[in-house]
Structures are given as structure tokens and as C-alpha cells.
Amino acid sequence: MHKEELIALHQFMFTIKENLESENPNLSFEHYNSLKINPNQVHKSKMEHKHAIFVLGEEIAEAMKDVEPSASKRIAARMSELARRTEKEIDEMPDEKY
Amino acid sequence: MHKEELIALHQFMFTIKENLESENPNLSFEHYNSLKINPNQVHKSKMEHKHAIFVLGEEIAEAMKDVEPSASKRIAARMSELARRTEKEIDEMPDEKY
Amino acid sequence: MHKEELIALHQFMFTIKENLESENPNLSFEHYNSLKINPNQVHKSKMEHKHAIFVLGEEIAEAMKDVEPSASKRIAARMSELARRTEKEIDEMPDEKY
Amino acid sequence: MHKEELIALHQFMFTIKENLESENPNLSFEHYNSLKINPNQVHKSKMEHKHAIFVLGEEIAEAMKDVEPSASKRIAARMSELARRTEKEIDEMPDEKY
The missing domain is CATH 1.20.5 (Single alpha-helices involved in coiled-coils or other helix-helix interfaces)
Structure with a gap:
């Protein structure tokens, strides 16, 4: 996967996080926040963006537990x-x- | 990105799609459905799963416009x-x- | 707020309405039009101008949803x-x- | 005009400013920014919010010059x-x- 693709997926998941937060202000995404990374940091490595994607993926899936x-x-x-x-x-x- | 990682992301996005569909039965995900692929098809190529991820990404983002x-x-x-x-x-x- | 200030704000919002209408002829501002008031009617009361401001505010904000x-x-x-x-x-x- | 009404109008104009900025990144709203006030500062006085409304009104009208x-x-x-x-x-x- 190309770097710009990883960044686009990171951005995609970041927006899901923001939408979930606006619906439920109790959500915290602690692990992701502790990474101190965001999708706009294009200088960060492919590995770091990939890592962020999975950490976000875990916390988003956790947040969706109530639905499914x-x-x-x-x-x-x-x-x-x-x-x-x-x-x-x-x-x-x-x-x-x- | 490894194949199992692409499949896991595909699965992740597939679950988001299912959650959105259960909240809003009017959603269709036509393009994704036309691909006739699902995350369990491990024999499909990395490229096919990557393609499915972006097609799902587009249709999920479209669906999120309304709840943003x-x-x-x-x-x-x-x-x-x-x-x-x-x-x-x-x-x-x-x-x-x- | 002084009456001339309310009238100036009413005028301000009326101009925004006109700009939006010139960009998008489908907009209707039905509620505002039903009030049959315009910013030049200085004999109308402060309350009527204030009311017009909020009704315009609502319909302008509705119209802005699409360009947001x-x-x-x-x-x-x-x-x-x-x-x-x-x-x-x-x-x-x-x-x-x- | 009540304080909450002034704050709501301030918020309304602030959102217009943000929409204009996203359409045209060259806009600066220098005078408004120099006031160091925002609509969420409910502790600021009615007079300060009223002042901010007119300063925003001027700069928004300036920004709309191209249209009308x-x-x-x-x-x-x-x-x-x-x-x-x-x-x-x-x-x-x-x-x-x-």
C-alpha cells in the first residue's frame, strides 16, 4: 500500500472517530491520542500511519460495541x-x- | 501492508457498513455490492481487497455526510x-x- | 440594541439572503417572505425587526448547510x-x- | 436584545465567516481576529458581543463584494x-x- 493510501485511510478513520465523538462525548480514544499523531502529518512514516490505523480501528470497534x-x-x-x-x-x- | 492486514481492514469497514445499514435501511452500497467480494474471501488478491476497501470507504463516507x-x-x-x-x-x- | 442597529443587522442578513438567492434560484425563504417585512420599513417595531432577523437567520443557516x-x-x-x-x-x- | 440573542447572532456570523474562509483561504478577517473574542465566551459583556457582531458584519460584507x-x-x-x-x-x- 502506498503512503498516500495509508494516509487517506488514516484520515478516513479519524473522521469516523470525530463523528462518534460528536454523538457521544464520553468516548475518549485514549490509546490513539497517546500516539500524538494525526493524518495531516505526512512526514510520519508509513509504519506509523499503519500503526495509527489499527489503534484507531480497535478503539472505533470498541465504540461500536453497543450497536453490534x-x-x-x-x-x-x-x-x-x-x-x-x-x-x-x-x-x-x-x-x-x- | 500484508494481505492479512488488508483483509482485517476490509472486515473492519464491512462491519461499519453493516452498522450503518442497520441504522438506515435506505442505504445501498451499490458499488461495493457490485464488486461481489467479501472480507472472508482470503483467496482474492491483495489488490482486490485494497480496491474493496476504497470503494467501501467512499460509500461509507457518503453515508456519513448525513450524520456529520x-x-x-x-x-x-x-x-x-x-x-x-x-x-x-x-x-x-x-x-x-x- | 438600538432600533437603527436592529435595522442594520436586518439589512445585513437581507443582503446575505439576496446573495444566496442569486447563487441558487431554488432557495425560497418562505417563512421570511410570509412576514411581509423588509429592512427599509423603519416604522416597524424593534420587536418585528428582531423577529425578522431570527427568521432570516434560520433560513440562511438552512441554506448554508449545503455549502458547509x-x-x-x-x-x-x-x-x-x-x-x-x-x-x-x-x-x-x-x-x-x- | 437579550445576551443569549446577541451570542446566537455572534455565532451565526462566525459560521458565515468560517464558510467564507473555507471557500476562499485568502480572506483574513483581521479586525475581528484582533478582538480576541469568540461566540463561546459567554462571560464577555453584551457590549463586547455586539461590537464583535458589527466588526464581523463589516468584514463579511467586504468579503461578499465580489458577488454584490x-x-x-x-x-x-x-x-x-x-x-x-x-x-x-x-x-x-x-x-x-x-
Whole structure:
């Protein structure tokens, strides 16, 4: 996947997050916020945007639990797993490369 | 992006589509449906899943337009309220005064 | 607020209404028109001008909903573009590879 | 005019400003920005919100000049005059009152 595609998906999920927040001000997206990344940061690496996508994916799926409990739970778990795996990919990369 | 990651994102967006459809039965996702692909078809190529992700992304974003919080909508409601309240003020005034 | 201030605001909003109408002939401002008031009627009471301001405010805000910048709209366009580009990538690939 | 009505009008004009800015990024609204006020500051006085309304009114009318030159010019001038007059009203008020 090209970098601009990853950024577009990041932007897509960021907008879903914003819509959910405006409907439900109690949502926090703590993990995503702790990453201190946003879709406009084009200088961030592909890996960092991919990581952000999965972290957002997990927290969005968590937020949707009320609507569709079982699918959301399964997807949140899957996203979480892929986020962790991407963290590992980043850790194992030589600094100059990711 | 690895194939399993593309499939997981495809699954993620498919679930959002299902949530939107359950909230609004009028939504159609015609383009996506015409692709005749679903996230469980692991034999489909990475490219096909990527394509499905963007087609779903477009149709989900279209569907979100209607629920997106709108400053104009909020303000129209506020203005309407103040107009009604002013009507009441006028009604309650002695004729000679307003 | 002084009467001349209310009339000036009424005039201001009337001009916005006229601009919107010249851009979009389908707009109707029915409620405002039904009031049969205009900003030049200085003999009308402060209350009547205030009422006209809020009724105009509501109908202008309603009309602005359509031109309001929408994150979802922008993202739908972006996703559509990336979907088309992926279709092209698929077309240009040798059969055995994608 | 009640304080909440002034704040609602301020909010209304602020949204027009934002829509104009999104259509034309060259617009600056310098005078309004220099006031360092926004519609959410409910603790600001009625006079300050009224002043902000006229300053915004002037700059919005200026921005609309391309669409409707003569009316916009006249209204910008009128708004400017009312803004200046409100500044004077504020200056002449005992501190504790405005």
C-alpha cells in the first residue's frame, strides 16, 4: 500500500472517530491520542500511519460495541493484535528505515 | 501492508457498513455490492481487497455526510427557537408598546 | 440594541439572503417572505425587526448547510480517487501477479 | 436584545465567516481576529458581543463584494460605523457596567 493510501485511510478513520465523538462525548480514544499523531502529518512514516490505523480501528470497534456486540468485539481484538504486531515491526526495523 | 492486514481492514469497514445499514435501511452500497467480494474471501488478491476497501470507504463516507455534525444545522435550530420566543414576546406585549 | 442597529443587522442578513438567492434560484425563504417585512420599513417595531432577523437567520443557516465544508464529502472524493487508481493498477498488472 | 440573542447572532456570523474562509483561504478577517473574542465566551459583556457582531458584519460584507458590489459596500460602511459607535459606547460606560 502506498503512503498516500495509508494516509487517506488514516484520515478516513479519524473522521469516523470525530463523528462518534460528536454523538457521544464520553468516548475518549485514549490509546490513539497517546500516539500524538494525526493524518495531516505526512512526514510520519508509513509504519506509523499503519500503526495509527489499527489503534484507531480497535478503539472505533470498541465504540461500536453497543450497536453490534459480537462483530465489534472480534474486530477490536483483531485490530489490537495488528497494532501490536506493527509496533513489533517498527521495533525490529533499523532506525533509518521505518 | 500484508494481505492479512488488508483483509482485517476490509472486515473492519464491512462491519461499519453493516452498522450503518442497520441504522438506515435506505442505504445501498451499490458499488461495493457490485464488486461481489467479501472480507472472508482470503483467496482474492491483495489488490482486490485494497480496491474493496476504497470503494467501501467512499460509500461509507457518503453515508456519513448525513450524520456529520453541522454548525449550520445547529444554528438554524437556535435561530428558529429565538424567532419563536420573540413571537411570544410580541404576543405578550400590550399593543401600544411593541 | 438600538432600533437603527436592529435595522442594520436586518439589512445585513437581507443582503446575505439576496446573495444566496442569486447563487441558487431554488432557495425560497418562505417563512421570511410570509412576514411581509423588509429592512427599509423603519416604522416597524424593534420587536418585528428582531423577529425578522431570527427568521432570516434560520433560513440562511438552512441554506448554508449545503455549502458547509464537509470532511465526509472530501473523504468520499479521495476514496473514490484511490479506488479508481487501484482499478488502473489492477488493469496494468500481468494476470498472474495481482 | 437579550445576551443569549446577541451570542446566537455572534455565532451565526462566525459560521458565515468560517464558510467564507473555507471557500476562499485568502480572506483574513483581521479586525475581528484582533478582538480576541469568540461566540463561546459567554462571560464577555453584551457590549463586547455586539461590537464583535458589527466588526464581523463589516468584514463579511467586504468579503461578499465580489458577488454584490454596491449593497455590500454600503453595508460594510454601515457596519463599520456601528462598530465604531459601539466602541464609543463601551468607552463611555463606567467600568463596572458594560
